[in-house]
Amino acid sequence: xxxxxxxxxxxxxxxxxxxxxxxxxxxxxxxxxxxxxxxxxxxxxxxxxxxxxxxxxxxxxxxxxxxxxxxxxxxxxxxxxxxxxxxxxxxxxxxxxxxxxxxxxxxxxxxxxxxxxxxxxxxxxxxxxxxxxxxxxxxxxxxxxxxxxxxxxxxxxxxxxxxxxxxxxxxxxxxxxxxxxxxxxxxxxxxxxxxxxxxxxxxxxxxxxxxxxx
Numbered sequence: 359x360x361x362x363x364x365x366x367x368x369x370x371x372x373x374x375x376x377x378x379x380x381x382x383x384x385x386x387x388x389x390x391x392x393x394x395x396x397x398x399x400x401x402x403x404x405x406x407x408x409x410x411x412x413x414x415x416x417x418x419x420x421x422x423x424x425x426x427x428x429x430x431x432x433x434x435x436x437x438x439x440x441x442x443x444x445x446x447x448x449x450x451x452x453x454x455x456x457x458x459x460x461x462x463x464x465x466x467x468x469x470x471x472x473x474x475x476x477x478x479x480x481x482x483x484x485x486x487x488x489x490x491x492x493x494x495x496x497x498x499x500x501x502x503x504x505x506x507x508x509x510x511x512x513x514x515x516x517x518x519x520x521x522x523x524x525x526x527x528x529x530x531x532x533x534x535x536x537x538x539x540x541x542x543x544x545x546x547x548x549x550x551x552x553x554x555x556x557x558x559x560x561x562x563x564x565x566x567x568x569x570x571x572x
Contacts, residue, residue, distance in 0.1 A: 384572065385457040389450045392567035393460070397448040399563045400462055400556075404446065407556060408439050413495070413540050413548040421537055426491035427481065434477055438492075441473045442549065460564050464553060470496070494536050499543040504534040 408414055414435055416422035423431045445465045453459045474497070478490040494503045535541070542548050 382457050385568070386450070388568050388571040389458045389460055391571045392564070393448050393450065396460065396462070396564055396567050397446060399567070400448065400560055401443050401446055403556060403559055403563075404443055404464065404552075405439060407552045408435075408442065411548065411552050413551075416540060422495070422540055425534075425537065426495075427489060428491070437477065438473065441469065445469045458568075460568070462560055462564070465549060470549065495540060496542050496547040496549065497544055498536060498541065500535045500538050500541050502533040502535050505532065 413422065417426070417428065417435055418431045422428075428434055442465055445463075447461075447463045449461055451459045451461045474492040475490075477492045478488055481489050490503075540548070542550070
């Protein structure tokens, strides 16, 4: 589970409008009331972060589109965005000694794996096979993922190419790996690079929304 935000309210100064023993009850009600708007706001910054990433732009119209042979990259990135935003969960949690807490979770590991698997396709070209491109991008690092061919980008239109300008060809040195500018693995990949910087903005959203409802 990729945890993006976790807000624990332990400071009574936060509950300026609360009085005495009513502080926890008031905070809890504020948290519950805040959850829908927190979810919406986090969804929006998540979408923006994805669409601003280098990997997103490269899949749409750059090097990664050519390397992976993506004929409909717009559909691919939309599918990815919908799956990640759809995995967003915002909920109240109980923590001993706290007035209340909110947790925002995005992209459980099983969803990330299912997403990666669902976008593979079969190439029926001269050098055919399963193109497991999102798994390659997210988890293979710079390891060789195609051993019997190498990627070649042409400066002219190629009719045999899925994208028009690139092919996997059997020319030495053989072996294709994802461009190191974009490659990731289980410790740090495209999705991690999008989500990690969202920690503080998500925390700010949670605090602002809870205060707004006090």
